[in-house]
Amino acid sequence: xxxxxxxxxxxxxxxxxxxxxxxxxxxxxxxxxxxxxxxxxxxxxxxxxxxxxxxxxxxxxxxxxxxxxxxxxxxxxxxxxxxxxxxxxxxxxxxxxxxxxxxxxxxxxxx
Amino acid sequence: xxxxxxxxxxxxxxxxxxxxxxxxxxxxxxxxxxxxxxxxxxxxxxxxxxxxxxxxxxxxxxxxxxxxxxxxxxxxxxxxxxxxxxxxxxxxxxxxxxxxxxxxxxxxxxxxxxxxx
Numbered sequence: 001x002x003x004x005x006x007x008x009x010x011x012x013x014x015x016x017x018x019x020x021x022x023x024x025x026x027x028x029x030x031x032x033x034x035x036x037x038x039x040x041x042x043x044x045x046x047x048x049x050x051x052x053x054x055x056x057x058x059x060x061x062x063x064x065x066x067x068x069x070x071x072x073x074x075x076x077x078x079x080x081x082x083x084x085x086x087x088x089x090x091x092x093x094x095x096x097x098x099x100x101x102x103x104x105x106x107x108x109x110x111x
Numbered sequence: 112x113x114x115x116x117x118x119x120x121x122x123x124x125x126x127x128x129x130x131x132x133x134x135x136x137x138x139x140x141x142x143x144x145x146x147x148x149x150x151x152x153x154x155x156x157x158x159x160x161x162x163x164x165x166x167x168x169x170x171x172x173x174x175x176x177x178x179x180x181x182x183x184x185x186x187x188x189x190x191x192x193x194x195x196x197x198x199x200x201x202x203x204x205x206x207x208x209x210x211x212x213x214x215x216x217x218x219x220x221x222x223x224x225x226x227x228x
Contacts, residue, residue, distance in 0.1 A: 004153070032210055043115075043202060043219035044154065087154070091210050097142065097167060099210065099217070101154040 001026055006088050006102035014110050017078050021105045023088030024070045032091035033064055035073050037084045038104065044087055047073075075107075083109045113137065115220035117203050123226045129191040132223045136185070136205030143186050144206075144217065145178060149199035157201075160186060172197075193227045200224050 006023045013019045025033075033050035048055065050062040050071050061074040071088055088102040116135045124130050136143045145157040157176070158168040162183035171178070175194070180186040190197055200222040208215035 002153070043221045045219070046216040049216075097144070097159045097210050098156040098170065099144075099146075100156070101146075103153045 002102075003027060003100045004088055004090050004102040006105050008103055008105060010106040010108055012108045012110055013078055015078060015080060018074065018076045019078055019107065020072060020074045021086055021088075021107075022070055022072050023102055024068075025088075025090045025100075026069070027090070027092055027100075028069060030069075030090045030092055033062075033071050034089040034091075034099075035060075035062060035071075036087040036089050036101075038087055039084050044101075047086070078109050080109050080111060083107060115203055115205050115218050117201075117220035117223050119223060120221065121224045121226075123228065124193055125228055126195055127192045129189065130193055130225060132188045132190075132201050132203075132225070134186045134188070134203030134205075134220060136203070137207075137218055140205035140207050140218075141183070142206045142209060143180060144204040145186070145188055146202045146204065146219075147199050148202070149196070154202065157188075190225075193225075195227050198225055198227045 004025050035047040036044040037047045038044045048057050050064045054063045059076045063072045085104040085106045087104045090100045118133045141162050143160040146154050148154045156170040159166045160180045163180050177189045202222045204217040204219045206215050206217050
């Protein structure tokens with residue numbers, strides 16, 4: 001079983017729609033959680049950290065469910081510029097600097 | 112602020128040859144990481160430097176890979192001799208503080224695309 005599992009997609013969503021991605025992680029000791037965004041042939045860029053209480057940044061909302069060991073990302077009012085691969089990323093524990101990546105979910109926003 | 116820069120952007124070498132990848136982190140970032148993505152797989156951790164010291168090299172695939180960060184500034188990753196399975200995209204990242212530090216995100220470089228034929 002992979003340490004971080006994501007639905008690879010692709011998700012093809014009309015502009016303006018709401019889309020949600022889920023991700024599960026296997027290490028219950030994991031402490032830090034992130035969503036990264038990666039455009040085609042570009043580097044990953046931090047989209048947002050995910051906090052236990054859930055957090056929102058504009059049109060993006062992230063949730064963490066420690067009991068079920070899953071993380072979600074919700075994108076509202078999707079824009080064409082949201083088309084990218086979204087990477088779920090987990091850090092095992094404090095003092096361990098290794099990030100574990102999921103394979104990513106590809107999202108395409110259709111005009 | 113200049114970002115993380117990597118050189119070369121692409122490298123095509125034959126099996127058995129040597130390749131050296133270079134990473135220049137953001138100025139002032141003590142933490143430097145190497146990651147790689149082989150085709151169809153997830154991005155995987157290779158190693159982590161704090162300044163010039165290797166903190167964790169648990170992700171290095173084998174002893175054909177050697178990373179250095181002399182002087183705690185730029186870093187090199189040498190593959191010698193290269194094998195076909197080493198093909199992939201090698202990313203470098205840097206951060207001011209560690210992952211758990213507040214407001215200290217990882218900044219990735221654009222990667223070096225390595226093809227071993």
